Amino acid sequence: MLAFGCTWLYDGAMSRSDRFEIFLAAPPGLEEVLTDEAREMGFGPVTAVPGGAGLTGQWTDVWRANLELRGAGRVLARIGSFRALHLAQLDKRARKFDWAAYLRPDVPLRIEATCRKSKIYHAGAATERIARAITETLGAPIAEDATLRLMARIEDDLVTFSLDTSGEPLHRRGYKEAVGKAPMRETLGALFLRQCGYDGAEPVLDPMCGSGTFVIEAAEIAVGLPPGRARRFAFEDLAGFDAEAWQAMQTPRPPRDTPLRFYGSDRDAGAVRMAGANAARAGVAALTKFTCQSVSALTRPEGAPGLVMVNPPYGARIGNRKLLFGLYAALGEVLRREMRGWRVGLVTSDGGLARATGLPFLPPGPPVAHGGLKVTLWRTGPL
CATH class of the missing domain: 3.40.50.150 (Vaccinia Virus protein VP39)
Known part of the structure; x- marks a missing residue:
């Protein structure tokens, strides 16, 4: 989950060329090591935060992070935030969110919500309201086994949406079909x-x-x-994905x-x-x-x-x-x-x-x- 400070609230669709917060997940204890790698690879400025590294970038940075960073476990993209003090307000504002700017109506979605220090305290109820808002406004199906994952963090009454752009964890490079006992990721x-x-x-x-x-x-x-050369990523199923630019x-x-x-x-x-x-x-x-x-x-x-x-x-x-x-x-x-x-x-x-x-x-x-x-x-x- 994204662990660095929120810098903006949702007030409409975010342009595909806008910069947004990106979180690179790392095992706790190795945040500085991943931060050093990201800086060396030309991402920046990059800040070590609990559980990984944070930076501001564009969708091409998300693609490149998934493709080239060896130490990141996942790459999360923060797509928007708003305040919600109760479930009815969460439902109303989730329905106004421009999901079509990021999600496709034909791609199944998995939703995970967490609640902390908020008036909305029931994660299951929050997940249900967000799922209903998406299916009724966009039409995207909700499935527990979907590869594409939307993460909703509700903390201090601030709802923050992030997309897991990796899908399968990034240690699954795509070539290791055979493993022994207790393999090293x-x-x-x-x-x-x-x-x-x-x-x-x-x-x-x-x-x-x-x-x-x-x-x-x-x-x-x-x-x-590059470590991600032999696999597919969840961001390839997002709305507006530029397959030609990704291929290049x-x-x-x-x-x-x-x-x-x-x-x-x-x-x-x-x-x-x-x-x-x-x-x-x-x-x-x-x-x-x-x-x-x-x-x-x-x-x-x-x-x-x-x-x-x-x-x-x-x-x-x-x-x-x-x-x-x-x-x-x-x-x-x-x-x-x-x-x-x-x-x-x-x-x-x-x-x-x-x-x-x-x-x-x-x-x-x-x-x-x-x-x-x-x-x-x-x-x-x-x-």
Whole structure:
């Protein structure tokens, strides 16, 4: 939900060329990391806010954010606001809202309302009034399983409408058909890579690669492949959507040349096959190498040092915590022996397991929600 201040109240249709508030969702704790990415990608000014980053822009900025930002989980567009002190007033003003400027009568819509510190306190009743206003004035069908989502936030008697322009969460890049146990979301993996200072100019190695998220994300960054190139977005179903302009924005740019290679290994042969298949669908198979081996068999790749990025099992996620101390100790030992000059980024929910590696970690990052747990990124300088 949008978390930054309202700057205008609805008093008619917003022009397609007007600027409006855009919210980029990120896991709490990584707002500054996503803000840095958005600034680097030319969005701005961008402000870190609870749960993500906020900026002012146009619809083309919404399209580009969905297409190019690696760390954003969703892109929300704020389309209007008005005051409402009771349900009858909400109903009346929702009927006057120019829904046709944004929604199509033939596209199903899902509505979610939240109420906080307002005289309108029943979210279900608010949802019902807004839905009725839309169906009776525009004709768009309301469906709980619709891809297009309208979010109504009622706070301090201010009703704010936002559209989820992404549809499916943005970590669903469109190429990962196969996943293993407790997979790392691509958006979260990209933010952790950025936290480790990765910019595509060095190799990345993951000795417990699972379905290959870190390795594939790193390879895509190195050659400049936009993360949203292989999927569809909800904004394509909005009124006035310019398919020709969107197609021009999507026109593939030639991948950058890179001499780098990106390495993943796992003791699970099925995971290695999945990772290789995912890399092929992502178009980076030629840049990646996946090997079936245990951590103890890890050897340093030829060439300059880079970044080891690893998301090992942790007791609350996979396996018995007591048995994992030996695994983490063995991981630390092989990294110190084989990966001199390389930096390490390790993601875990358990600080005790991280410290069991014996690696010289810097102060850890903030806890981040992941799969019902709180995980933390532990980083080292060059070993």
